[in-house]
Amino acid sequence: MLKRQVEIGGEYAWQEQHSFSPNEYRKVTLLKFLDKPGGRHALVRDEDGEFVTHLGRLIKPWSALGPKGKESDFRTRAEKYEHERRLAQERDPVGFEIEERWQALSPFEPGKGGIPRVPEWLPRMFNDMASGILKLEMGRGVVEDEQMACYRMLQNMAEVCEGIRNVAREMLPAWEAEDNEAQYPGSMAEQVRRRLDDGELPFASSEIMPVYGVYGMSRSRATTEYHTGSVVAADFMERVADDYEELDRYASLAVRWGWGFYLRWRTKHEAEMLRAVPRTGRRSGRRP
Numbered sequence: 001m002l003k004r005q006v007e008i009g010g011e012y013a014w015q016e017q018h019s020f021s022p023n024e025y026r027k028v029t030l031l032k033f034l035d036k037p038g039g040r041h042a043l044v045r046d047e048d049g050e051f052v053t054h055l056g057r058l059i060k061p062w063s064a065l066g067p068k069g070k071e072s073d074f075r076t077r078a079e080k081y082e083h084e085r086r087l088a089q090e091r092d093p094v095g096f097e098i099e100e101r102w103q104a105l106s107p108f109e110p111g112k113g114g115i116p117r118v119p120e121w122l123p124r125m126f127n128d129m130a131s132g133i134l135k136l137e138m139g140r141g142v143v144e145d146e147q148m149a150c151y152r153m154l155q156n157m158a159e160v161c162e163g164i165r166n167v168a169r170e171m172l173p174a175w176e177a178e179d180n181e182a183q184y185p186g187s188m189a190e191q192v193r194r195r196l197d198d199g200e201l202p203f204a205s206s207e208i209m210p211v212y213g214v215y216g217m218s219r220s221r222a223t224t225e226y227h228t229g230s231v232v233a234a235d236f237m238e239r240v241a242d243d244y245e246e247l248d249r250y251a252s253l254a255v256r257w258g259w260g261f262y263l264r265w266r267t268k269h270e271a272e273m274l275r276a277v278p279r280t281g282r283r284s285g286r287r288p
Helices: 077-091 093-103 122-134 142-181 187-197 221-228 231-276
Strands: 011-014 024-034 041-046 049-054 058-061
Touching: 011 041, 024 049, 024 058, 077 093, 093 122, 093 231, 122 142, 122 231, 142 187, 142 231, 221 231
Parallel strands: none
Antiparallel strands: 011 024, 011 058, 024 041, 041 049
């Protein structure tokens, strides 16, 4: 609304910029106009307290709200999200912890959407997913054997990554010496050291073994030197090329396998939670 359309003490329907429903509003009282650039900010008050807003968030007078309009329990989408997370954690602490872990471990499509065939963050994903697999209660028998086989595959992939990281640690002095002779000392060695400290691979495959058409990842020294400007990086690529190709073949398969166990656990867990909650208590209530 425009400044001339509102008045101090008036009650208005306020809505967050990215609202969660076009028919949900917060009832606010306009307290005063603020001296900010543009002259379109005001101090308002709702049931949770005072806050500053843009006059454009005042949609209409509260008295003009239609029959479909209703007052929202939350001021912003973020508040609603945090409230729902808190309720979920109180209702099911173990399930909440597992869900939080696995939402950060979703499968990836290597070579698509800007993701390299072998991303540098793979070691952390393998370790987190292997740990997460052990927390899934899947039952006894064949499914447990499959679960442990998936765990061992993820561990094997993590060991391949650690082998690559060990080669990079061994070659760090060579990168430091190369950087000292270059125009910008410290750049390559610092990047490798930072990624190793973060638990990552020293290079994504696209940085040292870029893909060319149907031929797969390049194993050419000249290509690696061209892309990195480092002779040492070319030496490193020759030592770890087989390991990068193994990750290219099996990494996304291992991640999808692990994600499949999470989906099976979630389906089983949701069914158990529904059986445990009385029918009258399944509808989430308003916040206190």
